[in-house]
Structures are given as C-alpha cells and as structure tokens.
Amino acid sequence: MASTFFTSFDVPNSLDLKHHQNLFTSKRRTKKPPFFSCNSSKSPPKSPIPDLSDEPKKQNPSLADQLQTLSTTILSDTPQNPTQLLSKPKSIWVNPTKPRPSVLNLQRQERKSYAYNPQIRDLKLFSKKLNECPNDKDVFLMVLEDIPHPPTRENALLVLNSLKPWEKTLLFFDWLKTQDLFPMETIFYNVVMKSLRFGRQFQLIEDLAVEMIDNGVALDNITYSTIITCAKRSNLFDKAVEWFERMYKTGLMPDEVTYSAVLDVYAKLGKVEEVMSLYERGRASGWTPDAIAFAVLAKMFGEAGDYDGIRYVLQEMKSLGVKPNLVVFNTLLEAMGRAGKPGLARSLFEEMVAAGVSPDAKTLTSLVKIYGKARWARDALDLWQRMKANGWPMDFILYNTLLSMCADLGLQEEAENLFDDMKQSENCKPDSWSYTAMLNIYGSGGNVEKAMALFEQMSNENVAINVMGCTCLIQCLGRAKRIDDLVMVFETSLKKGIRPDDRLCGCLLSVVSYCESGDDLDKVIGCLHEANPRLVSFVKLLEQSEFGFEKVKEEFKQILNNTEVEARRPFCNCLIDICRKRKLDSRGHELLYLGTMYGLYPGLHTKTPEEWRLNVRSLSIGAAHTAFEEWVGTLHDMVNRDEPLPELLSASTGAGTHKYSQGLGNAFESHVTKLAAPFRPSEEKPGVFVASREDIVSWVRSKV
Numbered sequence: 001m002a003s004t005f006f007t008s009f010d011v012p013n014s015l016d017l018k019h020h021q022n023l024f025t026s027k028r029r030t031k032k033p034p035f036f037s038c039n040s041s042k043s044p045p046k047s048p049i050p051d052l053s054d055e056p057k058k059q060n061p062s063l064a065d066q067l068q069t070l071s072t073t074i075l076s077d078t079p080q081n082p083t084q085l086l087s088k089p090k091s092i093w094v095n096p097t098k099p100r101p102s103v104l105n106l107q108r109q110e111r112k113s114y115a116y117n118p119q120i121r122d123l124k125l126f127s128k129k130l131n132e133c134p135n136d137k138d139v140f141l142m143v144l145e146d147i148p149h150p151p152t153r154e155n156a157l158l159v160l161n162s163l164k165p166w167e168k169t170l171l172f173f174d175w176l177k178t179q180d181l182f183p184m185e186t187i188f189y190n191v192v193m194k195s196l197r198f199g200r201q202f203q204l205i206e207d208l209a210v211e212m213i214d215n216g217v218a219l220d221n222i223t224y225s226t227i228i229t230c231a232k233r234s235n236l237f238d239k240a241v242e243w244f245e246r247m248y249k250t251g252l253m254p255d256e257v258t259y260s261a262v263l264d265v266y267a268k269l270g271k272v273e274e275v276m277s278l279y280e281r282g283r284a285s286g287w288t289p290d291a292i293a294f295a296v297l298a299k300m301f302g303e304a305g306d307y308d309g310i311r312y313v314l315q316e317m318k319s320l321g322v323k324p325n326l327v328v329f330n331t332l333l334e335a336m337g338r339a340g341k342p343g344l345a346r347s348l349f350e351e352m353v354a355a356g357v358s359p360d361a362k363t364l365t366s367l368v369k370i371y372g373k374a375r376w377a378r379d380a381l382d383l384w385q386r387m388k389a390n391g392w393p394m395d396f397i398l399y400n401t402l403l404s405m406c407a408d409l410g411l412q413e414e415a416e417n418l419f420d421d422m423k424q425s426e427n428c429k430p431d432s433w434s435y436t437a438m439l440n441i442y443g444s445g446g447n448v449e450k451a452m453a454l455f456e457q458m459s460n461e462n463v464a465i466n467v468m469g470c471t472c473l474i475q476c477l478g479r480a481k482r483i484d485d486l487v488m489v490f491e492t493s494l495k496k497g498i499r500p501d502d503r504l505c506g507c508l509l510s511v512v513s514y515c516e517s518g519d520d521l522d523k524v525i526g527c528l529h530e531a532n533p534r535l536v537s538f539v540k541l542l543e544q545s546e547f548g549f550e551k552v553k554e555e556f557k558q559i560l561n562n563t564e565v566e567a568r569r570p571f572c573n574c575l576i577d578i579c580r581k582r583k584l585d586s587r588g589h590e591l592l593y594l595g596t597m598y599g600l601y602p603g604l605h606t607k608t609p610e611e612w613r614l615n616v617r618s619l620s621i622g623a624a625h626t627a628f629e630e631w632v633g634t635l636h637d638m639v640n641r642d643e644p645l646p647e648l649l650s651a652s653t654g655a656g657t658h659k660y661s662q663g664l665g666n667a668f669e670s671h672v673t674k675l676a677a678p679f680r681p682s683e684e685k686p687g688v689f690v691a692s693r694e695d696i697v698s699w700v701r702s703k704v
Helices: 063-071 120-132 137-144 155-160 166-179 186-198 200-216 221-233 237-249 256-268 272-284 291-303 307-320 326-338 342-354 359-373 377-390 394-407 413-423 433-443 446-460 466-480 485-493 502-514 517-533 531-542 549-561 563-583 586-597 621-640 664-676 692-701
Strands: 605-607 609-616 648-652 690-694
Touching: 120 155, 120 166, 120 466, 137 166, 137 256, 155 166, 155 186, 155 307, 166 186, 166 531, 186 221, 200 237, 221 237, 221 394, 221 485, 221 621, 237 256, 256 272, 256 291, 291 307, 291 342, 291 485, 307 326, 326 342, 326 359, 326 517, 342 359, 359 377, 359 394, 359 692, 377 394, 377 413, 377 502, 394 433, 413 433, 433 446, 433 466, 433 609, 446 466, 466 485, 485 517, 502 531, 517 531, 531 549, 531 563, 531 690, 549 563, 549 586, 563 586, 586 621, 621 648, 621 664, 621 692, 648 692, 690 692
Parallel strands: 609 648
Antiparallel strands: 605 609, 648 690
C-alpha cells in the first residue's frame, strides 16, 4: 500500500493518493503495475512447437511475455545496436607468391585527342545560337536547319560539347541519331550523360545506359563514373551501389575518382564495414587516396563522434604525405566538434593556418560553434579579433553564430560591438536573426529599455521580427512587470504575421506563473488565450476543486500530446509554479507526479549504494520545491518504518555558468531553511546540498 507523501511540518497534506503509487519511494514493497492484466479469460493460442514434457506449464504469462508482441512494433529513440566504427580497418591477408588483386585502375582513362577543326569558329557561333533559342523542340529543330556545316563526327562532337542546357544536349543527340550519318559511339553517350549529370537527371542517364547495352555500345570507365556520380549527387545511393557492382561484373576496374565517389556513397548509407573494406583493398592495390577520399572517411567518423577514427585519418594522411586541403580541414573541424574535442579542433586550426591554408567562412563558423558549445568565450573572441586583423571572410552565418554564442554566454558588450560591425559592413547588414540574438541578450540581462529600443528600430527599418525574437522580448517585459508593453508587442507581432508556437505559449505561461492577480494577470491570460485557448482552460480547471485527479490527468495528457516534445517539460514547470503561486500545492504535487510518469523529468532521482541524489536543475523554482517536499516526505516515512538509507543524501540545483542565470540554488536554499531540513551547501561541489544519514534520522525523530 502506498504511503503518505508528506510529513507533519509545514508541507501540504491534502493529496489523496489512493489512485496512484509514490514514485519517489526509494526501497519498499510495491504492487504489480495496474496497466497490464496478467490474467486472461481467453485461452492462449496453441503453439506450433510441441510442448516439452519435462518443463512445467505456465499458468499465467509473465509481463515480459505480454509485452513481447508489443515490443516488435515500437521503435526505440536510439538504435539498439549502433554500428561500431572501426578506428583502424582490418588488415587483409595477401598471398606473397601471387600479384595483389587489383580493385581499381590507378590511371585515369585517357581522353582522345581531337584534330584541329577549321570549321570551329562557325560551329561555336552556331552552338551559341542553339543555347540562346527557347527550350522548345520545334523551335530547336528549326534552328538546326541552319547548321553551317554538315554534321560529321567531329563537328557533331564539337557542337554537343558546346551546348549548356541539358535539355538541348539531349535534343541534339536525339536529332543526330535520326540522321544516321555515323554510328553513335561511347564518347557521344558520355558527353550527353555529363550534361545530364549537371541537371541531376539520373533517370535519363540510366535510360541511355540501357540503350547502350541494347545497341551493343561499350560502357567504359567514364560512362560508369558518370552514372555513379550522378546517382550520388541525386541522393540515389542504392542506384550508385547497383551500377558500381555491375561495373565489377563486367571486369572493368573503376578509376580513382569513381572509387572515391563509391566510398562516399557507402559512408552515406552507413555501411562502415564496406567503406573500410574498400579502402583497405584499394590501399593493397597500390592506391594512394587523395584528399577527397580522406574527407569522406573524416566525415564518416565525425558524424559518429569517433575520435579514434578521426585520429586514424590524420595518421594515414601524414604517413602517405597527403596534405589536407581546405575541404578536408573543414570536414575534420566539423568532426572534432561532433566528437566534443575543442582543444584538438583549436590545434588543428592552428596547424591549418601554419600550413598556409586560408580559412573560409565555413571554417570559422565551425570553430566558433565548437568554442561556443564548450563555453570558450575568450577563444571565440580572440578568433574574432584575428578575423578582423587578417581580413578573413565574414558572412551572415558567421556573424550570427558569433552573436548567438555571445547570447548563450551573456556577453552583452562584445555582442554590441559585433552588431555595430555588422551595421557598418557592406555585405553583412543585420538580418532578422541578428536582431533576435540581440533581443535575447538584452532580454536575458533584463535590459528592458535597450530591448524596446531595438524593437522600435526593427519596425523603423522594416526588419521582420520572428517568433523567437518575440518570445525573448515578451519574457523580458514579463519579468520587468511591463504588462502593457508586453500586450503591445504581442499584438504587433500577430499583425505582422507571427504565429505563436509552443515556446511563445510557454513564455506567456511563465509570465502568468509570477504575475499578481488583477488587471495585469487578466491581460496576460487574454494573450495566452489568443495563442492557446486550451491551455487557459486547463489553468482554470486546476483551480476548480470539484474536478478530481483523473480529470486533471486526462486533460493534461491531451495538452502534452498537442505540444512539441521540447516544450512539454517547461509547460509542466510553469503549471506547477502557477499552482504554488495560487496556493494550490496539492495540484502542483499531482502535476509533478504526472510529469514524472510521462517521462518529463528523466534522472530526477539517481541512486548508488553510497548516495541518493535529487536532481532539480531542470526544474523551475516551484517544481523544485515540490520535488524536494515529495522526497523528504518519502525519507520521513522510510525512517519511521526503519528502512535502510545510504550514507549520504544530496540535492543538486546546478551551478549555473550563464552570466545571467537566475540562481535556482538561492531559492532552493531558502526553501530548505523554511522547512528546517538538515541539508547544507556542499563545500566541494557548487550547487549541491548534502545531508548525512544520521542527520536525516535525527531530524525525523525530533519531528516526532
């Protein structure tokens, strides 16, 4: 039977728990979950496998047996068996008495040289005329009637190579076939296919390849390479693999370009073993991979965050004397970022600069993102100074990435300098996202005047405000209790086409949670009703005592189902804060229970044999207070039942590294003091409150 949540000290005691169990109990006897019945009135279907006489028959199927069928239809959020990347490819044994089997052609197929054509000038002018005519078959054929010279093999190839739009290349090729002046050799098909590849017309290319096979025209290395690379550019990776395998069956060896393209295809398909097998087989054939092939490997390892694989790529390049180009450096930097290695990314960047490779905007953007994620503000700002000193390229994405990093780290002065630089720039004037980053900075710092001035500036300069900027501004105005300005911003944003999303609704809900009763509260409720009327109805339902827990549970579940996943926990936090603000503490405890049941607070409790910890860093102040009350109530009951406790009990609020972080720890400490609970701030770990087992037992006994 579930025990009471609360103690006799100043904690509400009105929650009826007959309908659910205590989720916060640490170690006690529990009933079987009521969600699944282990008894069935129907007999189970007979199994086709005969029963073994020496095994006891099960009277009732276990819960695992009942869930077995269900588990086959539910996908996990993460792969159950993620592909393990090989940091180093498996070595392939080579018989020393036989030559190494070649898997690729180490020389590019030679292109046929063309003799000088005295008619080239006339044909070039005619090709220009064909390129400029409309994309209409009848018009195109009419222009063809004015061809200045008879379409010999050489003349036809020259015109075919000079046509730019793939549609006209195909029309001219079809016309040539109808003239039947000379046989259509492989080279004609290759030229047409390359033109179609620019237009990513894979189906037409494949149709031409089938036509070549039907007509007995040989497909050479260039043909297969064009087909495979076009399939890759069109994201038809399975087709690329199909034609690559068909190429091998004909006995034709791919050249290095085709080999590198297929490596990339296998990598994008997630076939890591095939990638490493192809790479090793190519190396055994005497192939020296180029920078493009290494970029493929680096990207593959980087997307998996496999630092050992990235290091292997670097070692291979160094051992083969292959110097990374800008593309490879950019790929490696992105890989370092995904692997969470900011220090190695910085070292790689310095190596790149020392090698004389000038970074582009993509390089610098990747590095700024890495520094921002690692909260390396000094390194990011030093990089910005180097950009200006060296004249490195700056674009919108790089400027906005720097501004977003300043917003995340609370660097207002540095952000203002960046913003001024953008205004003075000729090509990178601030856009909507630039203004949004500044609104975020001013909003987080509570600088209402500058935020409103920026909002007016956006209106005067016709810069569109987006929903994120509107959310930042409303949050700032709500904290400053400037409700009239809040309503004005909200209504202006709606007139400009802003559609309130769940984040904006959560922001309005948070203003409701700390807004006092009266006209101001009614104004904010009015805005929230316009954005999400169902949410307002649920807030009113929480105030009505005639509705029980089951009704709250039903409505809350529907609210969550209609809310984006990342906004569900903030919604629950704000609703608990509203309940505590309006002295509806029992409703707050119900919402915390439901939020925990629906998985909104993973990791709220962690246990080891030595320590039990309550983790409230992802909770609002009201939700943290509620969770702490639940927890100490459970500890109180366990002591009264003489159940064992660990040596140490702790509660973590987080240290808060943001410059403008609202110290949850201070509010939590005040609540602990109010309850006279024996938790004290840890001297070793900031944001952690600790109590020994003896302190808890003594405190509970004293309460009795």
